[in-house]
Amino acid sequence: MxxxxxxxxxxxxxxxxxDWWPAENDFEMMVGAILTQNVNWNNVEKALSALRDEDLLDPNMLLEVDESTLQELIKPTGFYRQKTKRLKRLCRAVVEAGSTQEFLEQKDLERKLLDIKGIGPETADSIALYAGDVPVFxxxxxxxxxxxxxxxxxxxxxxxxxxxxxxxxxxxxxxxxxxxxxxxxxxxxxxxxxxxxxxxxxxxxxxxxxxxxxx
Ligand code: SF4
CATH class of the missing domain: 1.10.1670.10 (Helix-hairpin-Helix base-excision DNA repair enzymes (C-terminal))
Known part of the structure; x- marks a missing residue:
């Protein structure tokens, strides 16, 4: 033992x-946490790079872009239809909170994340820990x-x-x-x-x- x-x-x-999580800012971290579900990180990097090239690593921009364009950009990560919907739901929650920072500073962040359909405990806790600075394993x-x-x-x-x-x-x-x-x-x-x-x-x-x- x-x-x-x-x-x-x-x-x-x-x-x-x-020195995790590999991301330039908290919003990119959250996007990466959803894209990495059931896929290796190399594929996530391809998708993040494609989103960055299109200036879409922003909650408002990602919320506005049409689903078929988003699906195409994140295709390397697999399950891209479900992940598109999950990203849209996360962006909606962030925009409704006011900003990424306000979203992350909410009380009971893990519960709020779990309330978003398609986000399970591992993804919720990853976001809470690496973006929200919540001490959760x-x-x-x-x-x-x-x-x-x-x-x-x-x-x-x-x-x-x-x-x-x-x-x-x-x-x-x-x-x-x-x-x-x-x-x-x-x-x-x-x-x-x-x-x-x-x-x-x-x-x-x-x-x-x-x-x-x-x-
Ligand atoms: S942790 Fe895994 S690799 Fe390490 S000794 Fe145990 S079984 Fe082997």
Missing amino acids: LEPMEIYYRLMEYFGPQ VVDSYTKRILKRVNRIEGSYKKVQNYLEGGTERDVVIYGEFHALLVELGKNICKKDPDCRICPLKSSCLIAQKNVSTS
Whole structure:
């Protein structure tokens, strides 16, 4: 078993700071959080670049552009019809709040985000953390896989989130780095077929220990 903060320190020592989220401003961060659903980041960058070229990385502009144009621009991210509708709904909420800043400063931001159809807990928490500076732990499929393997912690989004938040200091910088570090580990080492030999968690990981004792 490894305590959450021990996991954090080991990953930080191994990978170094990740400085997430990769975005020029808060609105671009929110757009990226919706576009990255079920697709890798390279495709999101293509779509963000296309939106930037058309001066559409602005809530009012994005709300006004017609759906077929928007669909074409974000096509590389897949599920582009649903994502177009999600982006439009998010922009409407931002415009109704007055500005991106006013939207992000609302009380109970995560709840407001979850009220937008098509935005689930992971996207809502990503936006709340990286754009809204709310100290909330983002749980994604990499996080779930790693915790299940290292500590046999598994279950719902909320259960895993409560476990991590209960074992860490509630801090926006730590949570931002921790999530990014888990993504780095899950993408490159603790993959579906894990490469435990080079993993910084291997000395305390239940799966790695089991593999050693049974090999
Ligand atoms: S030791 Fe292996 S199974 Fe455990 S976290 Fe690392 S890569 Fe994943």
